C-alpha cells in the first residue's frame with residue numbers, strides 16, 4: 001500500500017534511517033506498556049488495599065524510566081526523520097540534475113522547463129515527508145498492534161483478538177478512498193503544473209502584455225485557471241478530511257469494542273481488574289499508529305504522484321551521448337538533413353550545406369524557413385534529425401556535448417546576460433582572463449568608453465542586463481563570445497533589432513573574426529553578407545540557391561529578388577534621411 005519499491009530503492013540510504021525510526025518508536029511503545037503495567041499494578045494493589053511503599057516506589061521508578069525512554073526515543077526518531085529527508089532531497093535532486101546533464105541542451109524537446117522546476121523543488125519536498133514521516137509510520141503501524149496483541153493476549157485473549165481484528169479496518173477504509181483519490185490527485189498535479197506554466201510565462205512577458213494592454217485579459221485567464229486550481233485543492237482537502245473522519249470512527253469504535261469486551265470478560269471473571277484496566281488503557285494504542293498513518297495518507301498520495309513525475313523525468317529516453325573530441329579539421333557538412341519538431345510537420349527537407357574550415361558562410365532566407373533550426377542542430381540542441389551532419393568527417397552525434405559547446409560559440413539576437421558584474425559575464429567566456437584582456441575585447445566591441453564612465457568591469461548588470469541598451473547588450477555578448485575563442489562561431493540574427501551604429505561595429509568584428517575562424521552568419525539583412533565566401537539561400541526548409549553574392553545576383557532568382565527589394569528599401573531610407581538632414585541644415 002503506497003510502498004513504491006522503486007522509489008525506496010532509488011534512495012537506499014534512507015532504509016537505515018526508516019528502520020531506526022521504526023525501532024525507536026517501538027521502544028517508546030514498549031516503555032509505555034511498562035508504564036501502564038506499573039500503574040495498573042499499583043491500582044490493583046490499592047483496590048485490594050494491600051499497596052505498600054515499595055509499590056509506590058516501583059511505579060514511580062517505572063514512570064521515570066518510561067518517560068525518559070519515550071523522551072529520548074521521540075528526540076532520536078525525529079532526528080532519523082530529518083536524516084532520511086536530507087538523504088532523499090540530496091539523492092533525488094542529484095539524480096534529476098545528472099539526468100538533465102545527460103539530456104543535454106536538447107532537453108526541451110522532451111520536457112518543459114517549468115515542469116522540471118516544479119518536480120525538482122516541490123516534487124522532491126513532497127517525497128521528503130513521504131520518507132521522513134509516512135514510511136516509518138507505515139511499518140510502525142504494523143508492528144505496534146502486533147506487539148500490543150502479544151502482550152495483551154496473556155492478559156485476556158478475546159479482548160486482544162477483538163482489538164487486533166478491528167485495526168485492519170482502517171487501511172481497508174483508506175484503500176477504499178484511494179482509487180478515487182489517486183485520480184483526483186493526478187488531476188490536481190496536472191492543474192498545478194499548468195498554472196505554474198501560465199504564471200511563469202505571463203511574468204516573463206509582462207512588459208509585452210502591458211504594451212499591448214493584454215494584461216487584463218491574461219489576468220482574467222489566470223484567475224479562471226486559479227479558480228479551477230482552488231476548486232480542485234478544496235476537493236483534495238475535503239477528501240482528506242472525510243477520510244480522517246472515517247478513520248476516527250473506526251479507531252474510536254474499535255477501541256470501544258475492545259473495552260466493552262474487556263469489561264464483559266471482567267464481569268464473567270475471565271480477567272482480573274488489573275488486567276481489564278490495562279486493556280482499557282492500552283486499547284487506544286492499538287489504533288493510534290494506524291490512525292496516524294491514515295493522516296499521513298495524503299502525504300503518501302502526494303508523494304506517489306510526485307514520484308510518478310520524477311520517474312517520468314528520470315525515464316526520459318537519452319540520446320546516445322558522443323564520446324569523441326571535436327576534430328582539429330572542422331569543416332561542417334550537412335547531407336540530406338531533415339528535421340521535425342512535431343510529427344507530420346517537417347521543417348527541414350533534405351538540406352545540403354557545407355561550411356568549410358576558416359570560411360565565412362551566410363544563411364539567408366525568409367522568416368520561418370528553418371535557418372535557426374539548422375543552427376540549433378549544429379549546436380546539438382535539436383537531436384532527432386535525419387541525414388548526416390559531419391564535423392571534420394565525424395558524425396555530430398559522436399562528439400561529446402561539452403566539446404561541441406566548447407568549440408562552437410552561438411550568439412543569437414537575445415544572448416543571455418546574467419545578473420552580476422560585467423566581469424562576471426565576460427569571465428564566462430574565459431574564466432582566467434586578465435583585466436587587460438577584458439578591456440581589450442571591450443575596446444574591440446566599442447563598449448570600453450561607456451563602461452569606464454560607469455564602474456568599469458565592476459558595473460552591475462540587472463537580470464538579463466535590463467539596465468543596458470539593446471546595442472550594448474549585443475556588444476557585451478559579442479565580447480564574451482570573442483573571449484571564448486572557439487574555432488567555430490554561429491551568429492544567428494545577432495544584429496537584428498539594434499541601432500545601425502552597433503550593427504556596423506558588430507559586423508566589422510564578425511568580419512575580422514572570420515579571418516581566422518569558421519563563421520556562420522544567419523541574417524535577414526543581405527547587405528551584411530555580400531562578402532561571404534558562400535551564401536545559402538533557404539526557402540521552405542530547403543536550400544534554393546547557393547554561391548557568392550555576385551553569382552546569386554546574376555542568377556536572378558530568390559536571392560536577387562530579395563536583394564533588389566532590400567536595396568530599394570534601403571535607398572529609399574537613405575533618401576529620406578538625406579532630405580531630413582538637408583532640411584535641418586536649412
Ligand SMILES: Nc1ncnc2c1ncn2[C@@H]1O[C@H](COP(=O)(O)OP(=O)(O)OP(=O)(O)O)[C@@H](O)[C@H]1O
Nearest residue numbers: 341342347365366367368369370371372373374493
Ligand atoms: N521549438 C519549436 N517547436 C515547434 N516548431 C518550431 C520550434 N522552433 C521553430 N519551429 C518552427 O520551425 C520553423 C522554422 O523555424 P526557424 O526558427 O528555424 O526559422 P528561421 O528561418 O530561423 O526564422 P527567423 O528568421 O524568423 O528566425 C518555423 O515554422 C517554426 O514555427
